[in-house]
Amino acid sequence: MINKKITKRIYIRSDGANINNIGMGHLFRTEILCRAIEKEFRISPIFIIRKYHEAIDFLLKRGLKFIILKQSIEKEAEEIVSINGSGEECVLIVDNYCQNANYIRKLKSKYFVISFNESGSAGMEPDIVINSFNEEKLKSKNYFSGAKYFLLKPTFKKLHDMEKKINFNVNQIVVLLGGSDANKVNFKLAKWLSGFRFDGVIKWIIGPAVIEKDKLQKKMNELSLNIEAVVNCDNTDELLFQSDISIIGGGFSIYENACVGTPGVALSVSDHQIHTIKRFEKRQCILNGGHYRQNSGKEILSLLDTLINNLPLRIEMSRKAKSYIDGNGLSRILKVIANEIGG
Numbered sequence: 001m002i003n004k005k006i007t008k009r010i011y012i013r014s015d016g017a018n019i020n021n022i023g024m025g026h027l028f029r030t031e032i033l034c035r036a037i038e039k040e041f042r043i044s045p046i047f048i049i050r051k052y053h054e055a056i057d058f059l060l061k062r063g064l065k066f067i068i069l070k071q072s073i074e075k076e077a078e079e080i081v082s083i084n085g086s087g088e089e090c091v092l093i094v095d096n097y098c099q100n101a102n103y104i105r106k107l108k109s110k111y112f113v114i115s116f117n118e119s120g121s122a123g124m125e126p127d128i129v130i131n132s133f134n135e136e137k138l139k140s141k142n143y144f145s146g147a148k149y150f151l152l153k154p155t156f157k158k159l160h161d162m163e164k165k166i167n168f169n170v171n172q173i174v175v176l177l178g179g180s181d182a183n184k185v186n187f188k189l190a191k192w193l194s195g196f197r198f199d200g201v202i203k204w205i206i207g208p209a210v211i212e213k214d215k216l217q218k219k220m221n222e223l224s225l226n227i228e229a230v231v232n233c234d235n236t237d238e239l240l241f242q243s244d245i246s247i248i249g250g251g252f253s254i255y256e257n258a259c260v261g262t263p264g265v266a267l268s269v270s271d272h273q274i275h276t277i278k279r280f281e282k283r284q285c286i287l288n289g290g291h292y293r294q295n296s297g298k299e300i301l302s303l304l305d306t307l308i309n310n311l312p313l314r315i316e317m318s319r320k321a322k323s324y325i326d327g328n329g330l331s332r333i334l335k336v337i338a339n340e341i342g343g
Helices: 025-041 053-061 073-083 101-107 154-160 185-195 213-221 236-242 252-260 271-282 298-308 311-324 329-341
Strands: 010-014 046-049 066-068 090-095 111-116 128-131 143-145 172-176 201-206 226-231 245-249 264-268 287-291
Touching: 010 025, 010 073, 025 053, 025 090, 025 111, 025 252, 025 329, 046 053, 053 066, 073 101, 090 101, 101 111, 111 329, 128 329, 143 329, 154 236, 154 252, 172 236, 172 252, 185 213, 185 298, 201 213, 201 236, 213 226, 236 252, 245 252, 245 298, 252 271, 252 311, 264 271, 264 298, 271 287, 287 298, 298 311
Parallel strands: 010 046, 010 090, 046 066, 090 111, 111 128, 128 143, 172 201, 172 245, 201 226, 245 264, 264 287
Antiparallel strands: none
């Protein structure tokens, strides 16, 4: 419990779409933060989004309030400034890919700006910068970096603190490549797995913004494997925890997977995930399946065989993954916000 009150109005600028460099991770993350703010501070943030149907559907299904931007991206900052018609400074949490220093400077005329900015494009302009991708510690009181600030649902922390059983035999594999799939990597993976021999069950989570779900499931059914397609999944945390190994993307899911201690193979489904996967590989939390464009499928199958047949490797990977991602990122971020803008 944080013993500070926040009375300022809070907005969240985020987006979600089945488009390269947007995806659904930003919305997943900010929804978690939104729910935590509601619970901790009794404030209901309002989302500011562009007119992507995936984002609109996501927020409507969860009963969250939002404003749709009408102007072009070039005029976005001015439009967001105009949303705050009061004379009081409001709080704006920014979690998108269109940030830069000039954009942030404009927003600061009416908002206290908290930026989730992994690319570093906004520099040190925001009032608070949270960069969970960068392990470098800068000498700045408003810069919070490192994986310890990666934001996950509270349920992941609970599972992290439970013992992860590493079975001798691999009986269940979970597949989670992300909430969206602009490059149709799920279809490529299904093709690659045609040469995979596995007697257990594969739980294949299909993200909410993945298109052609029926066609993908038909492709899965053509394989000589026991595959269960999981659509509209609301228990990703449990499926990751219960599985013996995983095949995951290099976005949000690689952090979730590490937090519950599941050994896995990570596949980069977009260019910006390459660095993240290499960082997890360096810490021996994951096996690096490379970028989907440079992959024939043989690499994935070989890595899966390595995991299945090497119990000591799986035990060590699980231990190191849980040591790296402890699930406390949300509580740390709430404390940062409370200390900076709480009364």
